[in-house]
Each structure stands twice: as C-alpha cells, then as structure tokens.
Amino acid sequence: MIAYLVKRLVQGIAVMLVISALGFAIQSHLGDPLRDLVGQSLGQDAQQQLRQDLGLDDPYWAQYVRFLGRVMQGDLGTSLFFDEPALQVILKKLPATLELVFAATVIIVLLSVPLGVYTAIRPHAILSRVIMGLSVLGISTPVFLTAILMISVFSVGYGWLPAFGRGDAVPVWGYWETNFASLDGLSHILLPSVALAAIMLPMFIRLIRAEMLEVLQSDYVKYARAKGLHPLRIYYVHALKNTLMPVITLGGVQIGTMVAYTILTETVFQWPGMGFMFLEAVNRADTPLIVAYLIVVGLIFVLTNTLVDLIYALVNPTVKLARMGA
Template identity: 50%
Template sequence: MVSFIGRRLCQALFVLLIISVVSFVIQDNLGDPVRQMVGQSVSLQERAALQQELGLNDPLLQQYGRFLMGALQGDLGMSYYYKQPTLDVIVSRLPATLELSFCALLLVIILATPLGVIAAIHPKSLLSRAVLFISTLGLSIPIFIVAVFLMYFFAIEWRVLPSFGRGETTSFLGLWQTGLFNKDGLRHLLLPSFSLAFVLTPIFIRLIRAEMQDVLQSDFIRYAWSKGISAPRIYFLHALKNTMLPVITVGGIQAGTLVAYTILTESIFQWPGMGLLFMEAVTRVDVPLISAYLMVVGVIFVVTNTLVDVVYSMVNPRVRIPGYSA
C-alpha cells in the first residue's frame, strides 16, 4: 500500500513539473512583459533597465528555476491588469467556481442515479429507450449550445430565471461569499448548473446502466432472488451498492474536469468564477494570470486524480497488484 501511494505521488509530482514547464513557456512567449507593464510611453533605455531588473536577460534555465522556486512558495507573479498577486486574484474567484461545480455534480447524482438504474432494470422499455436517446443527445450537443438554449427560453422568452451574474451572496462562516443560502443566489445558479449537468449526466447514466447490468447477472444477485428478497432492496441496496465503485471513481475525475468545463459556461452566463477570469485574462493578454491559472487548474486535476487513485486502492486492493490496471 505504501509503495503504491509512493508511486502515485511520484507520478503526480512529475506531472506537476511538466505543467510548470508549460506554464513557464507560455509566460515567456506570450508577448513582452515589459511592454505590458509600462505601455508605450516609456523610453527604450527605461525598458531595457526594467528588463534587466526583472531578470528577463538571464539564461532561460535560470529564469525557469526562479519561476519554479516562486511557484513552490506560492508566488506566481503579479497580474498586469489587477496589480495584485495572481494567486490572490484566482483564490478570490475560486469559491464561485467550486459552488457551480458542486451544484452541477449534485444535479448529476440526482438525475443520473435513478435514470441509470431504470435503464438497467428495464433495458427494453420505452422509458429506458427514451433515457438512452436523451443521453446520446446530451453527449452530442456542445455545452455552449445547451447554455444558449437554456438562456433563450428561461431568461429571454419565459423570463423566469436571470441570465447572467451570481446574484446576491451571503457570508459563509466568514470565509467566502456564497449564493447557496438565499433565493436570489440560487435562482442565478440554476441555469449554469443545469448547463454543466446536462453535459455530464449522460456519461453517468450510461456508466451506471452498464455496471448495474453486469452486477445483476452476478451469482450473489441470483442468490438474493432465491431467498425472496424484495426487488427494491435487491436493486437499490445490493446491486446499486456494488455499482457505485467505478461511478465514484469516474465522479472524482469528472469533479476535476468540471474546472475546465466551467470556462464556457461562466463566459456565457457571466458567472464570476475562474473560467471567466481566464477568458478575461486571455482578452487582456494578462500573461502572469494565464500562467497562474494553468498552474492552479493543473494542481486541482493532479490532486483530484491522485486522491481518487488512493481511495480506489483502499476500497479495491486489486489495483495494487503488479500488472493489474485500475
């Protein structure tokens, strides 16, 4: 177990190192940082002096070493636009993205679990066929089209939900502002959450359906039927419980993927999270903020995937057997 966790941690550190190289290359090649900082009115001599002061004339390897040391200390540079440390800017937007991702995952669980179970229990019924058709549709339609349609009908045509912004927020334990505890915040949260959930729900419906159909053919399920256990208990306790392991694994990975998916959703609904911040940074050519965003998102992905691997290895020891693929 210790060696397995050690291997996973080494792999995670290697991936983080690759991400830092990519972030540094982007920061080093997207425009002239001196020009972004001082504009056009500064003389060439002053620009050269500032370039020397910032260490931009140093060898590339030395610059990367300085960048890596700063990243290890939580220093990812200063934003050109906000004139603040990039990490502080990103952390200020992180709660909004986490809130949106959490609500989207909650909707996925509420919708996908019963629909996946129904599709597995009655695979040839009209309802199951309709569920599979809708899930195929969900996998085929890009998220921005779903978001635009939801906005058009619910915000423009029917005018029942707001089309942009985060709405009213309240303080949660004095740590961050959230809209989860008031009506206006929840109304603003519905459309972007459903947009994200619409993309992820079909994946989980099909996964639950496939896994549960396999479990229903198992010997212990046949034994449960022979003992006269009720159908709801067999389906929702014995079968569903043994289906959840791969579902939880994929869910943990998708939780990290949501951070990337929120870029389009937040841009369309003007949700003030990390995704919208990244798009604004690209528009403003705020290179340090772009680089810092890639680092933070990379860390979220790596940490999430590593935790999923470790938890899976605790629940299912076979993943630690040499040559076994988890």
C-alpha cells in the first residue's frame, strides 16, 4: 500500500507540473506583467530597466522555474482587482463552493442509490419507466436551463425559496462560513444544490441500474437466492457492494468535475463561490486570479482521485492486496 501511495504521489506531482506549466503559459500570453504592475506611467527606458530587474527578459524556462518556486511556497500572485494575494481570494470563496458541491453530492447519493436499485430489480414497473424517462430528460437539459426553470417556479412563481445569494452564512473558523447552521442559509443553498445535482444524478441512476442488472445475473446472487436469503439483504448487501465499484470510480471524477461545473450554477444563482469568482476574473482579465484558480482546481482533482483509490481498498480488499503487490 505504501508503494502504491508513493506511486500516486509521483503521478499527482506530474499532473500538477503540467497544470502549472499551462497556467504559466496562460499568464505569459494573456497580458504583460509589467503593464499590469505600472501601467503606462513609466517611460520606455524605465520600463526596460524594470523588465530586466524582474527577469521578464530571461529565457522562458528560467521564468517558469521562478514561477514554480513561488507556487510551491503558496505564492500564486496578486489579484489585480482585489489587490490581495490570489490564493487568499480563492480561500475566501472556496467554502461556499465546497458546501455547494457537498450538498449536491448528498442529494445525488440519497437519490441515485435507491432509484438505481429499484429500476434494476423492477425494470418493467411503470415507476421505473418514469424514472428512466426523466433521467434521459435530465441528461439532455443544460444546468443553466434547469437553474433558470427552478428560479422561475420556486422563487418567482411561488416565492418559496430565495433566487440568489448565500443568505445568512454563519462564521465557523477563519474564512469558513457555513449555510448549514441556519434556516436562511439552508433555504439559500437548496435550489443551487439541486440544480447542480441535476447534472450528475441521471447519470448515476443509469449507471447503478446497469451495473445492478449485471450483478443480479451473477452466480453468487443466484446462490444467495437459493439459500433463501431475504431479498433486501441480497440487493443492498451482496449485490450493491459490487455494483458500487464503478460508481465510486465515476463518482470521484465527477465530484471533482462538479467543482468546475459550479461556474454556471453559481453565475445563475449569484452564489459567491469560486466559479462565480472565476467568471468575474475572466471578464476583468485578472490573469493571476485565473491562473491561481486553475492550479487550485487541478489540486482538488488530484486529491479527489487519490482519495477515491484509497476508498477502493475499503470497499474491495482484493484491490488493496493487488496494489500492495504492484
């Protein structure tokens, strides 16, 4: 297991190096750092001297090494708009995004597992046909359209839930504020989380159904039925455990993807998270903040995928043994 963790650590570092190289390329081509610092207030001679002092005339690889060194020290540049460290700006917005993704993940897990299992064990039932039909509709509907429809119905039409903002977020620690500690915060996070969950929920229902149908035809399930085990034990203990392996694989990737998908959801609901911040940074050409966002999101992807592989060992011990011997 230790050898596998070291291997994944090396792979993660390689991925982050690629992401940092892409971020540096974006930073180098989206604007002139010298102009961002001083504008047009200096003469040509002074600008040239400052350019040499900052090392902007150095070879590309030398500039990248300096950039990588600053990144490893947590220095992702200074936001041009906020005039404060870009990493600090992201850390202020990160809790809102993580809470939104967490709420959407809870909704996906609570609904996809029972609905996927039901449609597998009752494939010809009317309710199963309705669920599968709605899942096709859900996959085909863009998230921004789902969000707009929800606002039109539940906020504008009936006035049940707020349409924008984070509401009364309760301070917890440092930059962290939570929506789960107040009714107003819960009411504000409900619509955005449902809209975000609507992207992945149909996919998970269909995946669980397909895997469950295959597992139910296996010999050990037939043997469990022949032994007279209770159907619920067969479905939710023996069959579901093996069904979850590919679901965990997809889930780990998609949870990381949801962090990126929050751009549209947060924009529609004016949710003050990283996605909304990134879109504003693009509109303002805030290059350091854009690059910092890409690096942080890339790190979230790497950590999420590594965590999913570790969960494999808990769900299926044979995976753990195989990897320890790798």
